[in-house]
Amino acid sequence: MTSSQTASSRNQITAPARVNLLGEHTDYTGGFVLPIAIPFQTRATIQPGASRQYRFRSDQFPGERILTLDDREGRENLWSDYPVGVLRELQKIGISPPPFTLELTGNVPFGAGLSSSASIEVASCLAILRLARETLTPQQVAQLCQRAENIYVQSPCGIMDQFVIASGRANHALMLNTRDLTYQCLPMNRGTLDDTCIVVCNSMVKHSVAAGEYGTRRLESEQAQAAICAAHPAIRDLGDATIGMLNTVADRISANAYKRAHHIITENGRVLQAKDAMEHGDAQTLGELMTAAHASERDDFECSCDEIDFLVETALELPGCLGARLTGGGFGGCTVNLVSRDHSQSLAAALRRQYLDRWGIEAQTYVCEAVDGAMRSNGFLEGDHHG
Numbered sequence: 001m002t003s004s005q006t007a008s009s010r011n012q013i014t015a016p017a018r019v020n021l022l023g024e025h026t027d028y029t030g031g032f033v034l035p036i037a038i039p040f041q042t043r044a045t046i047q048p049g050a051s052r053q054y055r056f057r058s059d060q061f062p063g064e065r066i067l068t069l070d071d072r073e074g075r076e077n078l079w080s081d082y083p084v085g086v087l088r089e090l091q092k093i094g095i096s097p098p099p100f101t102l103e104l105t106g107n108v109p110f111g112a113g114l115s116s117s118a119s120i121e122v123a124s125c126l127a128i129l130r131l132a133r134e135t136l137t138p139q140q141v142a143q144l145c146q147r148a149e150n151i152y153v154q155s156p157c158g159i160m161d162q163f164v165i166a167s168g169r170a171n172h173a174l175m176l177n178t179r180d181l182t183y184q185c186l187p188m189n190r191g192t193l194d195d196t197c198i199v200v201c202n203s204m205v206k207h208s209v210a211a212g213e214y215g216t217r218r219l220e221s222e223q224a225q226a227a228i229c230a231a232h233p234a235i236r237d238l239g240d241a242t243i244g245m246l247n248t249v250a251d252r253i254s255a256n257a258y259k260r261a262h263h264i265i266t267e268n269g270r271v272l273q274a275k276d277a278m279e280h281g282d283a284q285t286l287g288e289l290m291t292a293a294h295a296s297e298r299d300d301f302e303c304s305c306d307e308i309d310f311l312v313e314t315a316l317e318l319p320g321c322l323g324a325r326l327t328g329g330g331f332g333g334c335t336v337n338l339v340s341r342d343h344s345q346s347l348a349a350a351l352r353r354q355y356l357d358r359w360g361i362e363a364q365t366y367v368c369e370a371v372d373g374a375m376r377s378n379g380f381l382e383g384d385h386h387g
């Protein structure tokens, strides 16, 4: 490394995107998720500023957002709300960075369900921490970035995206218990899993219901959770609940609340089975669980759409596909496919071709493997060997 490279890497942070293998819509009722970090990048470059200002720029959007050091203005419905929200949360815990210019670049597709927002939050958070010469644990970083999104951006997301983008580990999926934030890194290269890779397919559609429906689904799930907890005092959240318990409250909750909880409870069970399958290097079973998860998302959680169902059904007919499902919040976005490595490129090409024929839309496909999260890849976790 030359000295100028050393200087630039010191003030530059990269954060990946994420794709979730299993455990969808389980992260706001104490359940399990199984995401991986994937090799897209948000790059945050931070430079000390001369004036008493914080400046935010992005190569994706025009203009610059400028705040003074003691500015407390609210959100502006701009991309910069994400890093500004992070700055606010850092200030709330007593971290007051010196003036800076933060510039964001990168290639994470926006609005595709691959967590461009959490990638921006984590990259910004780590860049500001480095400038301020402060450190936080991976859990604190994930929770702080989630609060930035919940409180400042006012988007009611769970903790999954921020957590895996901060703490993911190369060649592993991160199984996170979202109740207590304990996690385990499960190998993606054991047994028959070693012959597989992940193919992400971006449908390029995002139905406009997506934003509002996330909140509605969350409220319906919480309604079922409250009813179960009231009837069964030992139960802390849906993470503990069984279908038998859900059935005891069926006549006290709406039909939708029942279906949402049915998805969540069965989905938590699938993540636990997937853990077992991964520990045994059993790609076949992991794939079957992913495909079963899709049926549950489509029929019980009702967060799929025709384009996504088409991509899942088409993939499952193609050689080499072991499992396919909708990933992320839903109503469009991406599918995630577990595919034998030998077939990954041909499957991706066939999927794009058939999708174009049916919908007239050019899907994008990404063949990927799990990469390190931002705290590992930027040296915040040196010597850490969790899981």
Ligand code: GLA
Pocket: 023, 024, 025, 026, 027, 028, 157, 158, 159, 160, 161, 328, 329, 330
């Ligand atoms: C979005 C949210 C996550 C999670 C998923 C659904 O990606 O940001 O917290 O709830 O939807 O699993």
